[in-house]
Amino acid sequence: MMFRYPLPSASRREKSPPPDPADLLAWYDLNRRRLPWRAEPGQAPDPYLVWVSEIMLQQTTVKAVGPYFASFLAAFPTVEALAAAPVEEVLRRWAGLGYYARARNLHACARAVTERCGGRFPDTEPGLRELPGIGPYTAAAIAAIAFDRPAAAVDGNVERVVTRLFALEAPLPAAKPAIRALAAGLVPSVRPGDFAQALMDLGATVCTPRAPACALCPWLAPCAARADGTQETFPRKAAKAVRPLRRGAAFWLVRGGAEVLLRRRPAKGLLGGMAEVPGTAWQAGFDLDAPPPATVPLEVRLRRLPGVVRHGFTHFELELAVYAGEVAADTPAPAGAWWQALGGLGQAGLPTVMRKIAAHAGG
DNA sequence: CAACCGTGGTG
DNA sequence: TCACCAAGGTT
Incomplete structure (x- = not known):
């Protein structure tokens, strides 16, 4: 033909x-x-x-x-x-x-x-x-x-x-x-x-x-x-912009040694509708070594885990400090959050950055 | 139109 | 190691 x-x-x-x-x-x-x-x-x-x-x-x-x-x-x-x-x-x-x-x-x-x-x-x-x-x-x-x-x-x-x-x-x-x-x-x-x-x-x-x-x-x-x-x-392409760095903190909150606190992200935008661990906003000026911000949804003593979690998104790089805390087995979940059994975390549907946080915290 | 939106593989 | 890339779409 x-x-x-x-x-x-x-x-x-x-x-x-x-x-x-x-x-x-x-x-x-x-x-x-x-x-x-x-x-x-x-x-x-x-x-x-x-x-x-x-x-x-x-x-x-x-x-x-x-x-x-x-x-x-x-x-x-x-x-x-x-x-x-x-x-x-x-x-x-x-x-x-x-x-x-x-x-x-x-x-x-x-x-x-x-x-x-x-x-x-x-x-x-x-x-x-x-x-x-x-x-x-x-x-x-x-x-x-x-x-x-x-x-x-x-x-x-x-x-x-x-x-x-x-x-x-x-x-x-x-x-x-x-x-x-x-x-x-x-x-x-x-x-x-x-x-x-x-x-x-x-x-x-x-x-x-x-x-x-x-x-x-x-x-x-x-x-x-x-x-x-x-x-x-070929193909000819314009050079890509460098990705900026953002930082934040994530909170690994465990209840009774068996469950971790999760919540759902807003339906639109980055990781829209996905489950996540609670945390701060991810911002360029965030200080990883500053005391944890008062956005923790529970009254709990937090300890900073050594090291950072790194993750690359399409248009920015992310570094997270992870703070761990433990609460009693009868502690209710804050509004909009739930306690997820650690044994079933693999089926919880976490995006990769959240899986990295879980691995970093030993979950 | 350009920014936003994930992740894992690759040389 | 790290920049680039892979069967793009929405706003």
């Missing part, structure tokens, strides 16, 4: 013949990855599995998603089951995977699909785009993969492949519209769903960020960056 391109000059065409989607599809047929959410050749994909996997895979590696996907599907085998669950249960299953707005939006999306769409996902990009948590990339990916629509699903892999293929000098993120247009021009009318997955597999396994395996690439001949030997310099 050949495709037309807008008037390449004769000399340019000799250097770089246009990329042929058929070459990529032939490579895909021999080299496709087998993934738990991906249909086998000839099998119909399940839109629910495609959707859950696409949300989990946002800014997250296939390896990290694997166990979460299995656990999630066991707990919520259908979109109706997910919609019927309380959001706290969904967040608990998501704990440790990060970007928790994805889990809140996933739950809201399940309810929208169940209540507004009769339990069936829209099969077009515009229809999918209206649902919470589904942006331009994910709408195109679901339309292509689950419904075999000729949509251009442009993720980080595709941005890298396309900018190398055309040696696109414009830096991200300003170059996104140009990349999208170039990618859309590649999408074939036959097997568009396989093409979308092939492009991502190529980026993930051959056209990698560092040391791409150009010798194995089905688009070696048409790649403009490879012709120049500059493939590793």
